[in-house]
Amino acid sequence: MIPNKYVSEYQQRRNKKNISIIFVVILLIISMLIISMNTGYIRLSPKELFETFFGMGTERQSLILFEFRLPRIVLSILVGMALAVSGCILQGISRNALADPGILGINAGAGLGVVLFISFFPSTTETPVFLLPFIAFLGSGITAVLIYLLSYKKGEGISPVRLLLTGIAIAAGISAAMIVLTLKLDSETYQFVAVWLAGSIWGSNWKFVLSLLPWILILIPFVIAKARVINTLNLGDVRATGLGLAVEKERILLLGAAVALAGAGVSVSGGIGFVGLVAPHMARQLVGARHQFVILASAMMGGLLLLVADTIGRVILQPSEIPAGIVVAIIGAPYFLYLLVKSKA
Amino acid sequence: MSNLFVKDIVVSYSGLPIIDRLNISIPDHKITTIIGPNGCGKSTLLKTIARILKTDRGAVFLDGKAIQQLSTKKVAKRMAILPQSSEVPPGLTIFELVSYGRFPHQRGLGTLKLEDLKQIDWAIQVTGLSELKDRPVVALSGGQRQRVWIAMALAQDTDILILDEPTTYLDLAHQLDILLLLEKLNKEEERTIIMVLHDLNLASRFSHNMIAMKEGSIVAEGPPSKVMTSSTIQKVFDIDANLTICPFSTNPILHSYQLSGCTQDLLENANEG
Numbered sequence: 001m002i003p004n005k006y007v008s009e010y011q012q013r014r015n016k017k018n019i020s021i022i023f024v025v026i027l028l029i030i031s032m033l034i035i036s037m038n039t040g041y042i043r044l045s046p047k048e049l050f051e052t053f054f055g056m057g058t059e060r061q062s063l064i065l066f067e068f069r070l071p072r073i074v075l076s077i078l079v080g081m082a083l084a085v086s087g088c089i090l091q092g093i094s095r096n097a098l099a100d101p102g103i104l105g106i107n108a109g110a111g112l113g114v115v116l117f118i119s120f121f122p123s124t125t126e127t128p129v130f131l132l133p134f135i136a137f138l139g140s141g142i143t144a145v146l147i148y149l150l151s152y153k154k155g156e157g158i159s160p161v162r163l164l165l166t167g168i169a170i171a172a173g174i175s176a177a178m179i180v181l182t183l184k185l186d187s188e189t190y191q192f193v194a195v196w197l198a199g200s201i202w203g204s205n206w207k208f209v210l211s212l213l214p215w216i217l218i219l220i221p222f223v224i225a226k227a228r229v230i231n232t233l234n235l236g237d238v239r240a241t242g243l244g245l246a247v248e249k250e251r252i253l254l255l256g257a258a259v260a261l262a263g264a265g266v267s268v269s270g271g272i273g274f275v276g277l278v279a280p281h282m283a284r285q286l287v288g289a290r291h292q293f294v295i296l297a298s299a300m301m302g303g304l305l306l307l308v309a310d311t312i313g314r315v316i317l318q319p320s321e322i323p324a325g326i327v328v329a330i331i332g333a334p335y336f337l338y339l340l341v342k343s344k345a
Numbered sequence: 346m347s348n349l350f351v352k353d354i355v356v357s358y359s360g361l362p363i364i365d366r367l368n369i370s371i372p373d374h375k376i377t378t379i380i381g382p383n384g385c386g387k388s389t390l391l392k393t394i395a396r397i398l399k400t401d402r403g404a405v406f407l408d409g410k411a412i413q414q415l416s417t418k419k420v421a422k423r424m425a426i427l428p429q430s431s432e433v434p435p436g437l438t439i440f441e442l443v444s445y446g447r448f449p450h451q452r453g454l455g456t457l458k459l460e461d462l463k464q465i466d467w468a469i470q471v472t473g474l475s476e477l478k479d480r481p482v483v484a485l486s487g488g489q490r491q492r493v494w495i496a497m498a499l500a501q502d503t504d505i506l507i508l509d510e511p512t513t514y515l516d517l518a519h520q521l522d523i524l525l526l527l528e529k530l531n532k533e534e535e536r537t538i539i540m541v542l543h544d545l546n547l548a549s550r551f552s553h554n555m556i557a558m559k560e561g562s563i564v565a566e567g568p569p570s571k572v573m574t575s576s577t578i579q580k581v582f583d584i585d586a587n588l589t590i591c592p593f594s595t596n597p598i599l600h601s602y603q604l605s606g607c608t609q610d611l612l613e614n615a616n617e618g
Contacts, residue, residue: 006462010479011440095432228455232448238397238428243501244421244449289436292454 018287018297025300029077032304036073036311037065041319072204075268076310076324077303078212079201080275082265083107084302085220087276088283088295089258092230093251094163097281097339101262102273104167105147106140108174110263111196111271113139115178119189129203129268130211136267137260143170144259175271199270199325201310208268215264219257220299226254227291234289272325274332275302281339347373349394349505349537353403356386356393363389364561366403371554374535376527378548380572381558382582387541388509390558394539395426395507421449424505425498429513430490433482439493440478443468446500468499472526488519495526506530508540512547520544524551546598549573550591557581573597579605 038044042064052061090099101107113135151166175197182190195202229250232240240247283297310324350370356363363386371377379387392398394405396412404411412420447461469478472492482493491511498506512520528551530536542548555572557565565577578586585608589600603611
């Protein structure tokens, strides 16, 4: 144990508070998970839910819970985590408060990959689902390289504003390309593209959960291990070099992780924007600027945010649904504008 | 031979050569200040010494090895850099920001060990920030913020400190405050300090060694008594200088100055008036 005289009481309390906050968000996710399980077109009472959960429900009840609701809930949480951590990395390494994989067009690139892939495997039952995140990673990776090259100016590097504008333009371009593509494809693919663009959690079965899970389990701990590196990059390139960081190498590694997380996330959900923007901001408000805390807090906030959005989307217009991406955008878009105005001032 | 010297370097910026074949040796355990007009390449030289900029030719040598060949982490244990102030990420306390200075000494997740904490604590004390260490950095004044950056560099525990215009944007008292702190670190800890300053009088007063640059070359170097002469100042800045002796350091300082060529007219005008 480290003697207290070197760390002030305030600082110790601050560190403990951060850990408690992360636990509180986890508790909120668990309560939301329970609420989400018993809401829907067919309501399950808490008692039925409890019985079904422990294998004592009717066949129909367990079908609804285990085959429809639970995978979708788990998927929302995982996708939310992936997008939030991706945004957290992008904001940290670019020192740009407005960076988000959705706004920067990385999600759109992943989506284009997914749409092309789906058009070759039209029936979701036959789709080799585990391949989806790889295809999406490829799509988002190519897009990220493209955005990087287009916003890079020799001698000046990458300005946050140019990065943002290039990203927005590319995202718009790719979305347009996807619609053009659908004209050439059958109506089923068109349906899929429409749903994807709106940002619905479409891959709601366990196969999709399993295809996304390894990405989360590998990449998020990797990013947490790099927390110190993100902290240092967050001080700017010159200071980071002065502190002994191999700036270019680490930035590319982290950028790769951000692109992979966003790609893998949206490969099984729709093109959901703003989670990567809003969740890290909320996380920073709650736990400060040290990424040892910010990454975990962002992941939890992202999971919670998307779970809440998807649950609201499922129940608000029953029996039809609003895609989670739209619900998130209703909160996220004004927040984005608020940040845009604030960062100009 | 000193530990740190620059040999035959050529440095260019987007194709244009800024420094052409420059040689200089930085004396150990001394305060060295680079002076010169805007665009003379003094910041470029400082950044090259700090390995921020790469050379086209030649190299900076630290302990007999070319600095670009050494691992950046190893260099970070020998020299700390204070660039011109930049934005601080919001949400950091002074203690937290100073703790980032431990980066080159840490591994893995970066949990602060006893040795790290001792160094951070010392850095905060020596810069006079103990009372403020729980405050958010964004709430500090310019002078306090510069102290925090110096504390972070001290937490890095290096024997060389490199500072790019550490007194810019500070008022007179805070400029002195920072330079007195650097002088103390040099005296008590024998740290080698290399910096760029715009204020010639402060440079002369606080330096052991001065380097005067113009158009990418060195015009004069040595102790202030040798560099702060009216002929050198005329060559470097194109000004006619009237020099006197600083009562606090016995080094030469500017009494007043005028653009070269105007002096005669002005003196006549003053006499007539």
